[in-house]
Amino acid sequence: MKTVLITGANKGIGFETAKQLAQLGYFVYLGSRDKMKGLEAINKLKDLGISNVALIEIDVTNINSIKQAKQELETKTDALDVLINNAGIGGELPQNISAGEIENLRKVFETNFFGAVQTTQQFISLLKKSNAPVIVNVSSELGSLTIHNNTRNPNYGMYDAYSCSKTALNAFTVMLANEFRNTNFKINSVTPGYTATDLNQFKGIQTAEQGAKSIVKYATLNNDGATGKFFKEEAEIPW
Structure with missing residues (x-):
């Protein structure tokens, strides 16, 4: 049975991704910063008859928490097949880059960018033990510089800190994929689309279940x- 770790999996898109991958036969480790909320998510899945799940307590902004999570996972499995860097925050509004609070920008980057980088760095040794390791960095259209330059959507100007963090995450995807280009790693950025979650006060136009499908598609890539x-969904989109 293949194994997957999903950060920020106790709710929203992360939870739906966990559910769908578990239903496909993966053993899913739900990463949650809050242990109690993580256990509640596990219980919800078990109430649905899904038993191939377990909790991993992990705060992606805390390197000691990440190291402890890795140590715990090493006691449960010899290899990690899929890492989904899903944990993310939207940050406080407004975020106009000319006057937005620097501390807000730092906080958003701490979770959305540095959190993904240091989580990947810690778990890369377990991923290398897989025959077909996959990393999915959950990004956003707001991280696409091309789309930003070609749209007049007012929503794009509301989330400058968030957008910058996702652009940085996309750069991480490119650098990491290039580093492992001569290996069996598959490393991609995936946007679930404008999904109704607490990150956007549930204003998204699709459900978390719908948003998770894109992540699941690229988490289950073959060789x-x-x-x-x-x-995004079936199509490649510009950086």
Whole structure:
């Protein structure tokens, strides 16, 4: 049975991704910063008849928490097949880059960018033990510089800190994929689309279940799958 770790999996898109991957036969480790909320998520899945799940307590902004999570996972499995860097925050509004609070920008980057980087660095040794390791960095269209330059959508100007953090995450995807381009790693950025979650006060136009489908698609790539790309649903989108 293949194994997957999903950060920020106790709610929203992360939870739905966990559910769908578990239903596909993966053993899913739900990463949650809050242990009690993580256990509640596990119980919800078990109430649905899904038993191939377990909790991993992990705060992606705390390196000691990440190291402890890795140590715990090493007692449960010899290899990690899929890492989904899903944990993220929207940050406080407004975020106009000319006057937004620097501390807010730092806080958003701490979770959305540095959190993903240091989580990946810690778990890379377990991923290397997989026959077909996959990393999915959960990004956003707001991280696409091309889309920003070609849209007049007013929503794009509301989330400058968030957008910058996702652009940085996309850069991490490219650098990491290039580093492992001659290996069996598949490393991609994936946007679930404008999904109704607490990150956007549930204003998204699709459900978390719908948003999770794109992540699941690229988390289950085979050996012929793409790497170093940015995807939404079925299509590649510009950086």
